[in-house]
Amino acid sequence: MIRIEHIKKSFGDVDVLKGISHTFEAGKTNLIIGKSGAGKTVMLKILVGLFPPTSGRIFYDDTDFIGLEKKQLRDLRMRVGMLFQGSALFDSMTVEENVRFPLDMFTNHTKQEKDKGVDYCLDRVGLNNANKKYPSEISGGMQKRVGIARSIVLNPTYLFCDEPNSGLDPRTALVIDELIKDITVENNITTVINTHDMNSVMEIGDNIALLHLGELAWAGNKDEVLESDNDILQDFIFASPFLKRLRNKAMGI
């Protein structure tokens, strides 16, 4: 579980986040949604420690994340996995070497143990036939899956995904969503996903936080989305006339 309290972030005179409090639950896919410029990416970067907040507190379970000592921060980060929007796979390494990298860097496992770990993760994401390929030789969807495999190879307690579906076709996006959801439930991971993909919201939105102009405009789950009368949420989710018609039909309006 990750709890944030009154998180504020300003860049110069611009207040990007204006005091957000929320809880991201363990074993659930927690979504941060919102329009472009709403502060989603800044929020995610603050959560993983790439940006310091201007004020506010972040708790990873009972650990106060802000102001951790270097050693404690490093230990905590070994329990964090992250899938980047562009996958962030290392170009000079093969798929297998990319997934193995955290094991090589942080564990003293034997080669056999590492091989087993890498094989398990690649098998889990359905990519056991691309071990020797380089990132440039595989598709965007496959790169995302390698990114997921790399992010779970150290058995993380917390998983962060930045726009996991960007640049993917709807079918592949669903596969990635289901994969993240399954891994989250299987390992009781606290997963935080930054997205503006409506399919993700309606398929895997266990706990959704809608950011609007740097504030938390709405929080709930996918079942509550349809019934909510929050104008910002309705305007965001059902942005197109087509989706509005579908919603009205589903609601019998």
Add this chain to the structure above:
Amino acid sequence: MKSNIFFSFGKYIGLLGQAFSKPEKFSMYWKETLRQMDGIGVGSVVIVALIAIFMGAVAALQFAYQLDGQLIPMYYIGYIVRDLAIIESAPTITCLVLAGKVGSNIAAEIGGMRQKEHIDAMEIMGINTASYLILPKTIAGLFVIPFLVTLAAAIAILGGYLATVPTGTISDVDYIRGVRAYFVEYNVLMMYVKAYTFSFILVTVSCFQGYYVQGGSIELGKASTNAVVYSNILILLADYLIAVILTV
């Protein structure tokens, strides 16, 4: 402008402070150091050899031209080419060329990693990215660039031989006599002081330029160019200071 220079210098020193810290895992750093040695060293042998051979050849021919008809003995050509190569041209010209080839490559590689979120990915894993990206490159540079400089000095002397002896400008006995005459070991020390100093400058300045890249491809191009320009300026400045310190 002045405060900007001090700010950048402070940032550079700060980055070096982060870079020269205890590695997370020695074996991974060693592996990366070997990879960098291959990239910097093996990948630069041909260009360094090519430049060195012409450097020696041109120096020999021009001294032969200047000594022609003078009372100075012709074997001085070998002596002058040797000392010129060892004291100045091998360390300085080689490192200026490497600043262009290796420096721009380092800045583009690290800058590209910054833009493609590779550095963020490593940070989140808990890796000291300044150390992992800069320390192996610096060690590799300090190990292989002085070797390339030594190679350049030897090839420059060979270049002088090839340009003058087969053409009949000077006999091989005279050229070799000149190369062996008045040898001062201190000059070799000076060459290595320059080689190590310039290596450190060109690798760390290029890493610094790449590490703090922001924006897109235009900024990456600028960082790559800045790496070459600033490395070259600092190498020439260091060359002057070393000359003052070691020869006065």
